Amino acid sequence: MKGIKILSLSALALGIILSCAQKPLQSEANEKPASTQIKTISSKLPWSERMMQSEMKRFPEAWMLDFFKAPKWSYPNGLVLKASEQLYRKTGKPEYYDYIKAYADELVNEDGTIKTYDIRKYNIDMLNSGNVLIYLYSVTKEQRYLKAIQLLRSQLDAHPRTSEGGFWHKKIYPNQMWLDGLYMGQPFYASYTNLFDTGVSAEKTYNDIVNQFDIVQKHMVDPKTGLLYHGWDESREQEWADKKTGLSPNFWGRAMGWYGMAIVDVLDFLPADHPGRQKLINYLVSYSDALVKVQDGKTGLWYQVLDKGGEQGNYLEASASSMFVYTFAKAVRKGYLPDSYNTVAKRAYNGILKNLITVEKDGTVNLNQNCAVAGLGGIPYRSGTYDYYVHEEIRSNDPKGTGPFILASLELEK
Known part of the structure; x- marks a missing residue:
């Protein structure tokens, strides 16, 4: 891969990449953690x-996250483990680090290959859990993590794109x-x-990253509402795609x-002097x-x-x-949005606690009313209609909800 330079992580680099991260003890870094056993939650x-x-x-x-029955490399795991990483940074409790490392140790082989991952599928979902490996490599320097990171990054070198350079969602969704x-991915x-x-290599890549957002803004924003449609088919060949615009027919919340x-x-990593930075903030x-x-007036939810x-x-x-609470709260903290959005975030967060959270006798917390999954096309065919979205499975404790809930909580607890 051109332009790759493996850098030794100085204290300064760690401060930039992993601000406030707490490096595990040597025993934690090298030993395979045991599975976590929690009986009651205070x-x-x-x-x-x-x-x-x-x-x-x-x-x-x-690896069981998202209700998997066998180890699988997938994006929901990385979402919850990002939250676990942030909790480890905040608290220093080793169980949060052990939970992260056990996932990587189960899925990443000694030669850096990743169980169940097939690069030939060009599925951009598979890159999200790479963030877990970047964190672990930064604190352990284990070469298998580095090789796995480089394997995932190499996917983008040949990943199919639209005519303007936008990454296809998957090879099977041309x-x-x-x-x-x-x-x-980004x-x-x-x-x-x-x-x-x-x-030059970094500058070229940052430009490529910003371009992904430029393409979305160009094609997927509704000029009347400012909301963004779930999907866009440049070819206009899909049944769900409008023949003039290529857009899917609805605004799905989780999208x-x-x-x-x-x-x-992405703004965590885009250089302060990059011209695309202000564009993303806009x-x-x-x-x-x-x-x-479109925030619900009664509950503050969406x-x-x-x-x-x-x-x-x-x-x-x-x-x-x-997800919206996390986005707003973080954006206010970073100075991208005015303080008024913190009020919006807190109102929504309180709405989650009041309407969507239940707690069991042993202290176990449940997050209810999560859409299990939604997509476009495929087999069986997903039409993107209103009727389709409201009839997808609804379940409690989906990691695509619990992960963002933890991240949102952490932002509001700061």
Whole structure:
């Protein structure tokens, strides 16, 4: 791979890449952690830890997240483990680090290959858990983690693209960009570039990252509402795609959640003097203004289909609401949005606690009303209609909800 320079991580670099990270003890770094066993969860803990410990209780091995029955390399695991990483930084409790490392040790082979990962599928979802490996490599320097990181990064060198350079969501979804894909690929791409690339190579990559957002803004924003459609088919060949615009027909809450998180997380790595930085912040402002207009007036939450709150079958959805809280709270803390959005975030967060959280006798916390999954096309065919979105499975404790809930909690607890 051209332009890759493996840097030794000085204290300064660690401060930039892993601000406030606490390096594990040597025994923690080298020994394979045992599975986590949690019996009761204290109500005295902050909500971030209560939910994280609940996840660890439900899924003693991190590969079980998303209700998997066997180890699998997938994106929901990386989402919850990012939250676990931040909790370890904050608290120093080794169980949070052990939970992360056990996942990597189960999935990453000694030669750096990754179990169940097939690069030939060109599935951008598979890059998200690469953030777990970047963190672990930074604190352990284990070469297998580095090789696995480089393997994932190499996917982008040949990943199929639209005519304007946008990454397809998957090889099996030709000519399509989904909002989901911006979160799955771009924070990893940016983090990798920040850590390993320099000079012209880094500048070229940062430009490529910003271009992904430019393409989305050009094609997927509704000029009337400012909301973004779930997907765009450049070829206009899909049944779900409008024949003139190529757009899917609805505004799915979690798709916009992924997009907002992608912006605020990419900004962690985009250089301060990069011309695309202010552009992304402007996109975030427009996005945020549009979301406030469809926030439920009674609960402060958001619906599964964002602009159709009063229609039959629609429901207040936990994962999207948690993602929006995280995006707004982080954006305010970083100075991208005005302080008024912290009020929006807190109102929504309180709505989650009041309407979507239940607590069991042993202290286990449940996050209810999560859409299990939604997509476009495929087999069986997913039409992107309103009826489709409101009839997908709804379940409690989906990691695509619990992960963002923990991240949102951490932002509001700071």
